[in-house]
Amino acid sequence: MDLNTVAEVISPAEVGQWRPGDAWLGGGTALFGEPRPHLSRLLDLTASGWPALTLRDDTLEIAATCTIAELAASDYPIALKCCQAFLASFKIWNVATVGGNLCAALPAGPMISLGSALDGVCLVLGPDGSREVPVADFVTGDGTTVLEDGELLRSITIPMSALTADFALRQGSLHPYGRSGVLLIGRRKAEGMVLAVTAATKRPYVLRFPTMPNAEVVQIALSERIPHDAYVNDIHGLPAWRRHLTRLYAEEIRQELAA
Template sequence: MDLHTVTEVISPARPGQWRPGDAWLGGGTALLGEPRPHVTRLLDLAAAGWPPITVRDDGVEIAATCTIAELADRLGRHPIVLQCCHAFLASFKIWNVATVGGNLCAALPAGPMISLSAALDGTCVLVGPDGGERRVPAAGFVTGEGTTVLRDGEFLRAIHLPSGPLGARTAYRRGSLHRHGRSAVLLIGRADPDGGMSLTVTAATRRPHVFRFLSPPSAAEVEAALETIPISGYVDDVHGRPVWRQHLTRHHARRIRAELAV
């Protein structure tokens, strides 16, 4: 879609350049997907040249500008990474343009990079207009449909995934109204070496929900945890009604618990 109100593109962009009416540009697949009449200038982050993936002693840092294709190529040996990449059900063209950071910042419930980052205890690195950094848990980055914790002028610089969760055993379940449809439910379970387990609910809900258990939970404990999500917390759109999404969430949660208990 043409953003006919844009009169200038700053490339490469850097902190200190933002002003009202600006929008940070990554891959552009979300930014250019709908009208944005308030946007008059684009600040190009893709031209900054950040390394897509940086391996550190405590995990990996994924640049916000890392494309889905680069993520799958570099970290696809981890099954959960590849599963979340394929949850896009997108063409190779999208894989080679869409970015990890863009998927988080769009804050669509079905965003699989939101699911991946939240399920693996990711941390989002945010940079403000003055260049200062702050870090927030990925599970709390998205606050609702299309909303995040980003403040005016801030951009998402990177997502850090700690090595422990990245290497843990996981279970993945996804559901939609039809085979090639948008994710209506996406759950990820994670079994940790210390005996704990986490269950992350996304796509079905307006924001991610992460439930943590100190030991393998019983079916009743999982059900009790899911009961804390009110029916109003489930998405209601053409891709699925709240009651149906709630039902699928509970169904897949039971299957994940059973799989990780083995």
């Protein structure tokens, strides 16, 4: 979709250049997906030259401008699984960015799922400096994040211990090629388990169990930690259906990781 109110594109862009009427431009797949008549200028981040993936001894830094195709080509099975959860063609994979998926904050965003499940931390840059926010706290609701005016998402850092841990993933949609209505990721951590609930809920919920729980403990945790009104209600699935699949998939993941 054309953004016919945009009169200027700044490339490359920097944090201090932001002003009202601006929008940060990454891949643009979400930005150009609907009318945005309030915008008058785009600040291009793709020309910033940030390395897509930076591997250190104990972490992997994923630039906000890293494309889905670049992440999928890495050697991490859980990253590939999350990339495959996109309702998108290979054309979108080569344009859409990890940061854009997080900042769009759609419940079905699989990069939100990946970062939440793996204890990812967002680096946020703004006019007043930088700050770090866990991915699980970065998205605050359906389409909303912690970003304030003038702030941008620079990168997501994931511990290698989480990225290479044993994991189990379950995804549910109303039809085979539909947008995720439920997406759960569980991973082993020491003697216990971490369970991230996304897509079914308006924001991520991460449940942590210090030891491997039994079925009852997991179901109680889901009931106590996720409010009844947190489940999404839209054309991609009713709350009751999403809640049911969340409970079903959580038990399947528990059994797989326990084995």
